[in-house]
Amino acid sequence: MSKVWLVTGASRGLGREIARAALDAGETVVATARSADAVRDAFAGEHHRLHALALDITDARAATSVAAETVERFGAIDVLVNNAGYAELGFFETFTDAAVRRQFEVNLFGTMNVARAVAPHMRQRRSGLIVTISSVSGLVSNGGGAVYSASKFAVEGWMEGFAQELAPMGVRSLLVEPGMLRTEFMDRKSARFGSIDIPDYAEAIAQYRAFVDGANGNQPGDPKLLAARIVALASQGEVPSRLVFGDDARQWAGAKVDQLRQEITRSAERG
Ligand code: NJP
Numbered sequence: 485m486s487k488v489w490l491v492t493g494a495s496r497g498l499g500r501e502i503a504r505a506a507l508d509a510g511e512t513v514v515a516t517a518r519s520a521d522a523v524r525d526a527f528a529g530e531h532h533r534l535h536a537l538a539l540d541i542t543d544a545r546a547a548t549s550v551a552a553e554t555v556e557r558f559g560a561i562d563v564l565v566n567n568a569g570y571a572e573l574g575f576f577e578t579f580t581d582a583a584v585r586r587q588f589e590v591n592l593f594g595t596m597n598v599a600r601a602v603a604p605h606m607r608q609r610r611s612g613l614i615v616t617i618s619s620v621s622g623l624v625s626n627g628g629g630a631v632y633s634a635s636k637f638a639v640e641g642w643m644e645g646f647a648q649e650l651a652p653m654g655v656r657s658l659l660v661e662p663g664m665l666r667t668e669f670m671d672r673k674s675a676r677f678g679s680i681d682i683p684d685y686a687e688a689i690a691q692y693r694a695f696v697d698g699a700n701g702n703q704p705g706d707p708k709l710l711a712a713r714i715v716a717l718a719s720q721g722e723v724p725s726r727l728v729f730g731d732d733a734r735q736w737a738g739a740k741v742d743q744l745r746q747e748i749t750r751s752a753e754r755g
Contacts, residue, residue: 489514490565499567551605562612568595571674572678615657616660662705705732
């Protein structure tokens, strides 16, 4: 029987590919973004099992009504894909406090809003899967990515614990940590840059922006492949708790684990 998927951030990028892959697998998909028209345009009459709804994830009430409307119309939410997000890129001191808060408002609190709206329904049914699109930047932080990483580390910390709370009630969790994916994530349409000029950082920031502009459109990760992996995993009885996707992500995450392990050992030696 067809399952019901609720996907956030489905107007483009990874969310759109996940929605497409689920539709191609025969599922019913409620695809959301801030504008329902943007979602409809992205799929342009492709599927009768696609239902586009407007959802700005920073609006907790809207998240609750989208979850309720989905359950009322389709009887269930089997899979939630908490995907919507964006990046504040640049050096920490170049961000206003408002920009840092906006990053958390979307990536952390927005993602929590949607989970909070859907989890009661899944608990009640003792069934469901929450897929959270985090990032390898939720495991590793680098200069230029401190603010984005802070939001994704927070997502990791929250979801790692919340998953344990949900597991006894039959609700499963998959945290996804992709490396760099060919989406519009690094495009000026999605990414934002720090706005405060600090001469000490000027040269490093110029290099960082050149890196971002050069990487935009040339990222190694294929969002279609990741979408297919997620849809395949969702149909399995046993879902892993994490999916680190891409050679770049596995390298960075592996190096971080090695470094942590060394530091833990050295900490013990120091007494
Ligand atoms: O980015 P992009 P991705 N409320 O810019 C939506 C993570 N990730 O697909 O409302 C609701 O092509 C926006 O919709 P719209 C990343 O952190 C990526 O790459 O129309 N929706 C659009 O559909 C994020 O969590 C990479 O503007 C909101 C979508 O989000 C996820 O992957 C690497 C919204 C963004 O599409 C998808 O990003 C990585 C809001 N307030 C993790 N704000 C990567 N691409 O390299 C934005 O490790 N959206």
